Amino acid sequence: MKLLVINGPNLNLLGIREPDIYGNRSYSDLVDYIETLCAKEGIEIEIFQSNHEGAIVDKIQDALNKFDGIVINPAAYTHTSIAIPDAIHAVRIPAVEVHLSDINSREPFRRHSYTSAACLKTIAGFGFDGYRIAILHLKEHLNNSDKNL
Ligand code: DQA
Numbered sequence: 001m002k003l004l005v006i007n008g009p010n011l012n013l014l015g016i017r018e019p020d021i022y023g024n025r026s027y028s029d030l031v032d033y034i035e036t037l038c039a040k041e042g043i044e045i046e047i048f049q050s051n052h053e054g055a056i057v058d059k060i061q062d063a064l065n066k067f068d069g070i071v072i073n074p075a076a077y078t079h080t081s082i083a084i085p086d087a088i089h090a091v092r093i094p095a096v097e098v099h100l101s102d103i104n105s106r107e108p109f110r111r112h113s114y115t116s117a118a119c120l121k122t123i124a125g126f127g128f129d130g131y132r133i134a135i136l137h138l139k140e141h142l143n144n145s146d147k148n149l
Contacts, residue, residue, distance in 0.1 A: 001142055002044040003135060004067040005034055006059060008075030009051040014100075021101050023127055033128045037135060053077055053084065060087035069138040070095040071131060078103070078113045085118035094141055096134040099124035 007030075010017055015026035025033075031047050038045040046067070048059050056077065063070060070093050074084050078099070088095050095118060102125030103110040116122045121137055123130040 001042075001069070001139065002046075002067050003038070003069045003071060003138060004059070004063050005045065005047045005131065005135075006056060006070060006072045006074070007047070007049040008056060008073060008077050011073060011075050012049050012051070021106075023100070025128065030128055030131070034131050034135070037132055041135070041139060043135065043139060053081055056081075057083050057087045060084070060091060060093075063093055064091045067093060068142050069093060071098055071134045071138065072096070072115065072119070073098045073100070073131075074115050078115050079109055080114070082114055085115050088115070088118035094138060094145075095119045096138055097122040098130045098134045100127050100130060101125060 012027045014022055014030060015024055027049065034047055035045060050056050050059070056074065060070065070088065072095055074081060074097070077084055097113065097115050097119040103113065104124065113122060120141060123133050126133060
């Protein structure tokens, strides 16, 4: 099983960026956390971060026939981008949306996610653990869809 994790703009500044909201751990801590989990679960993983919407769309398109599932934290593009969910729909790769913070209990403009319509599930407010929940959800989903073939 091969999963792609995509992180959007400003997530590379974790640890520096608004630590009261996003915590003190850095982006490389997040990468270590995901890689350690995936090694333990026997999941092949690639982790991609970009501050550019088009680069994220390109990465999703490029995932076709290469990845079984996508975990995506589109960051601010969650609330603005139609191109990102369009790309997820286009490649038809099962995806789970993650947010470190609870987007529903912050500013009203964060309550709407364009991405969620293209995802199996949205997990928000659990910090790094949200990525674990998303990866395990996708693993279970993919194992169950194999059984139904
Ligand atoms: C975020 C929430 C978004 O509203 C925000 O723009 C981000 C990070 C999160 O992980 O909590 O950049 O996606």
